[in-house]
Amino acid sequence: MVQDQTAAGAFDSIPALLARNVKLHGTRPAYREKEFGIWQSWTWAETSEEITHLALGLLALGIERGDTVAVIGRNRPAHYWAIVAAQMCGAIPVPLYQDSVTEEMAFVLDHCGARFVICGDQEQVDKVIDAQETIKHIEHVIYYDKRGMRKYDHAHLNWYHDIQEEGRVAHQRLEPELNARIAELNYDTTCVMLYTSGTTGKPKGVILSNRNIIESAKNSSEFDNLSAGEDVLAYLPMAWVGDFIFSIGQAYWTGFCVNCPESADTMMTDLREIGPTYFFAPPRVFEGQLTNVMIRMEDAGRVKKRMFDYFMEHARKVGPAILDGKPVSGWDRLKYRLGDLLVYGPLKNTLGFSRVRVGYTAGEAIGPEIFEFYRSLGINLKQLYGQTEATVFITQQPDGEVRADTVGVPSPGVEIRIDDKGEVFYRSPGVFVEYFKNPESTASTKDAEGWVATGDAGFIEPETGHLRIIDRAKDVSKMADGSMFAPKFVENKLKFYPNILEAVVLGAGRDKCTAMINIDLSAVGNWAERNNISYASYQELAGHPKVLDMVQAHVEEANRSIAEDTMLSRCQVHRFLILHKELDADDGEMTRTRKVRRNIVEQKFADLIDALYSDKSEQYTETEVTYEDGRKGKIKATLQIRDAAVVDTASAKGMAAQ
Amino acid sequence: MSLDTTDSYVTEDGRTIGGVVMEMKNITLRFGGVVAIKDISFDIREGEIRAIIGPNGAGKSSMLNVISGFYHPQEGEVWFHGRKRPSMKPYQVAAQGIARTFQNIALFDGMSVLDNIMTGRLTMMKSNMLQQAIWFGRAEREENQHREQVEKVIDFLEIQAIRKTPVGRLPYGLKKRVELARALAAEPKLLLLDEPMAGMNVEEKEDMSRFILDVNDEFGTTIALIEHDMGVVMDLSDRVVVMDYGKKIGDGTPDEVRNNQDVIDAYLGVAHD
Structure with a gap:
């Protein structure tokens, strides 16, 4: 239009x-809504x-x-x-x-x-x-x-x-x-x-x-050529700015249809039935879907499994290139077509992504493997970077310039500036009016010229003009020896393993980094089932020695990858433990959008953190939990603390210096 | 509140309880030499939640089976809507507007949740086998009507997400809910629940309690239930019958029953001489 x-x-x-x-x-x-088993419109x-x-x-x-x-x-x-x-x-x-x-x-x-x-x-x-x-x-x-x-x-x-x-x-x-x-x-x-x-x-x-709202909706709709023919699925909290811009801003600007699921539990079925053409999801939704696919493929018959593995490998090789319109040999194209017929098409259909023309993920960093998986299937998944104060859009990735490690170029109408401390600032027609009844915060966030501090540290890649985010500016700090500490960078590396749901890395002002880890119950649970490991509760599974072994292998692999980064090689995880409970918004450990509240976690698990920085190999702890109805209870556990192998870059450098 | 009035009254939480809909008069049920129920009389009023409690083997489930027409007592009479009920087959009782759930879940494991709940409307289907086989005219119309009603129940019990799932794959707590759904699909006037909360965790019990209260409140369904969890019984029910060794040892409001010495003895286990 x-x-x-x-x-x-x-x-x-x-x-x-x-x-x-x-x-x-x-x-x-x-609008459409599924009710009584039928899509009402x-x-x-x-x-x-x-x-x-x-x-x-x-x-x-x-x-x-x-x-x-x-x-x-x-x-x-x-x-x-x-x-x-x-x-x-x-x-x-x-x-x-x-x-x-x-x-x-x-x-x-x-x-x-x-x-x-x-x-x-x-x-x-x-x-x-x-x-x-x-x-x-x-x-x-x-x-x-x-x-x-x-x-x-x-x-x-x-x-x-x-x-x-x-x-x-x-x-x-x-x-x-x-x-x-x-x-x-x-x-x-x-x-x-x-x-x-x-x-x-x-x-x-x-x-x-x-x-x-209207300027942001207009600019972003034009950026992705959204039209009145789009279908979106509205399933993210209505209080979140993203849902507001998609389900109201862009929907009213372009006139497309907003589809509401029958209930939160039926979201996946409804997604498949609607087959949205424009889709947004935080990384955890994509991660969850991928984990499900992988679990189901593990249980599939041998022929199907081999076919899946064979064609997925081919897709990983040429899929993203085909999606970006880059040259690919005729034979590879033909093979990709065949794969589409046998594997990718049915898989996309099962996931509800058959019709997706534009897909976005934002809010957290997405694992490169996860990102590539969807793109190799031919789903145009892109990243954007934004916040409520900007009416979502700060940067987004144009078609054909999509990478896992950047968040894209400035959205139309947005100016970006990086200050000397590395913090990202922006100015745009979407910049919020003010914080309600809070002039001090408004003044400290937005300056007289309309520049807003994002609170994130990042830099613009000179060659491409793409923005890369390192971490929250206030979370980036120094370790005891003065080297840079960016916890999110390490946590994201860890979280990219399907078995690890959440990780909290500590190390500010310390001489080494340690981590507290949450396992993903569905992924680890399935693994346990396949390996005949019985468990009665989340807590028991989390404390199982074999689970610890597996997580230790992940941590050590992540350490090797961290060691390759020149700036952040000191952030390798020396010791870690697996938490006995999932971090939960009801207990105040996370926000409702599932971001870890670092200071609360550090207070709450202070005894565990002390143990991480001692020589102990286990620690007894009691944790208060809040049930959904507001009642409180206590969980008691003795947690194992493991040492993880690190790549010794410091001494290698030190030797070189001598 | 006294028990012998026949007038309707309004409870503290604003529900109207009507007159007696079902009356059990001097029921005695024997299996050979074993006396399962011994000369028990009580009534169920319209719109109330009536609990039957008692220690294991007290004869509670037998009582429910008498009401549902599965057992025929050797002595005594069952009065329903002011008329003495002749000896009936369970399906005839069901057609009168009495539906039940079972202590041990009795669903069709291989069938989907939706199909299971549809069976709850079987007594109301008029089309014959031939019409259903060729799926024409009345059969199609009927199924659409029944499906609409079933969907309302699915929505009510919040089981949309498992509509197409085979029952065999569901966890226990959900199966119990599906069973309740099937009973509700029959649009019963009197709903019999045999231990609806057995084996559930606290959260599932809370959900189930809420559903039972909502069913009673929204549809005005009269409910008779057997339950072991005393907290649940005392919270949910308007009146309670207490049985022990086939005899009725107490009958009244939860408070009355709680203070009844015979009931306390039965539950605390006083030596029988």
Whole structure:
């Protein structure tokens, strides 16, 4: 679809884009959701009607300009509609992470000053009601799923459809007011407020204007030639900026269809049924899928297994080159075609990637093997680098210039600068307006000229102009002898092994590096089954000597690879242990987007860290855990600590110097 | 709350409990010389959750089998909706709107979850074998209707992700849920649950408890259940019957039963003389 550059000026809000889409694509599907085993769909015209009725209903409830409306629930069309309906009323939508526990939710509800809360189901309503003990500004709670809600006091509680019905009935009276409010929206009006998950400290509310969202959506849609014919699967948290830009920003800009899975557990089946053409996933999703494929191939018959191995090897050799349009011999092409018929095609179909034209991964570094695996199958998987404050896009990889170790060139409209300490700064039309009620943080993040610090250390490759990220700027530090310490660099090397789910590398200010490791239960569990190792729990498997042997081999292999890096060769892991529990967001050890909270982990496992830096070969520990319902318990364990072989680069250099 | 009123009343949590729907009058069941149930009488009211508890071998499952028509008591009468029930086959009882789950899961292992739940609607299918074989007219229409109802149950019990999975591959806790789904697919007025939470971990028990409460609340289904976990029984049920050695030793609200000396003795194991 051709978009006039100046047209963005006229379509300066999401409701304005909605009206445009009704005209342009009225009868095309805008949303689909699988319910009762069937894909239900709504055209743009129907969507507009649903949203308008909800907006009218909210007006009837007395919503004012500038009110905040919290939206809590899984990806469902109705929840996306609630966001746009709030915008129509001149209110500010605030999507929240639906899996956060009551106290986390209470903090955000309190901070954003929500007057209205729209909940997906009873579970979310319960949390909001709990939070209302301390928060007095919530006036109306609206729920979508009726189940279990009959017994609640409905004085300030409403069913979503009832609100829509009220709006429908009152449209004569309220439509002029609604139209007036829609007309007031412009590029500077707040489009959405998103809370960053906060690797450090409490979450901050990032205010993004219509300009931020629409300009970013426009630029990125043009970058990848997205059209109204795309299908995306909306399954990542609605509170995350990525989902907002894909499922609302780009969807409304280009007019493509957003598909919502039946439930979180059916995501893989739904993915296969929809076959998205444009797909986004954090590395762990791709890792998880690859691990599944590999486990299933281990269990497959001998003929299938050999065929898979043979053609996958060929794909690894020529697949990426064919995808990038580089010259490949006719024979290799023919063989690749045959492989596509026998292996790649069916495999892509099983994974749900048959139709993917553009795929992105971001958020964390992705293992080169994983990345190459998907690309060799002919899936155009690319990397992008971004953050909430930039409305996602900072850099992304253009077609044909895709590599595992870079994050691409600056996105259209983005300027990039690296300061003398190596920290990456950017400036773009997507740069956020401010942090809500937090001018100090706004001032320390964004300078007067609009440059924003990413908090990441990196450099631009002179030959290609691609950005490479090393680590979080604040995590990059010095070891006792003054050599550079970048934990993420080492952790990523370790995490690329399917058996290792998570790793925390320590070494700042120390004389050597050590690591705490989480095994991947599905991968190691399958390995245990094949090797007749019995275990009763995660803890028992994690402490099994053979598992330790296997992880030790991985650590030593990673050490050899780290030793090759001239800058970071001192970061080799000397000692390690396998943690007795998975790091978990419920215990505060990770953020909701599954990034390790380093300082909390270091505090919590201080006894283990002391043991890592002593001569002990085992350590007894007790750890408090929080269950999903908020109760607490304790896990006790005695952990083995192993020494890993390191490549002695320091003395080699020292000798050379002498 | 007194037990002999026939009027309906409203519970603390706002549910309406109606009049008596099922009444067991002086039931005695013998297997040869063994007396499994000895002269027991109790009633089940519309919309309530009625628990039957007791130590192992007390005759609880036998009682449930009497209600479901699987056993025929030698003495006593079963009254259903104000009428004395003649001796019936289980399928006839099922057609009256009584569905059950089993202590030992009784599903078709090789069939998918969906197909298993569809069997719950078997008593309602009118098309004959020929129509079903050629898949024409009534058979197709009927299946679509039944499938719609089954999908609602699948949604209700949150088992969408395993819809197409063969039951044999499922873990125990999920099989129990599928069994409940099959019972619910029959849209029963009275649901009999034989140890719905046996062998489950705390989390699975909490899920199952929530489903039982939701079934009762959403569909107004009357539920009679046997359960060993006292915490669950006391939380869930409106009234409890306590059995020991085939006899009824207590009947009343959870609080009444908890303070009943005979019940305490039975559970703490006082010597029988």
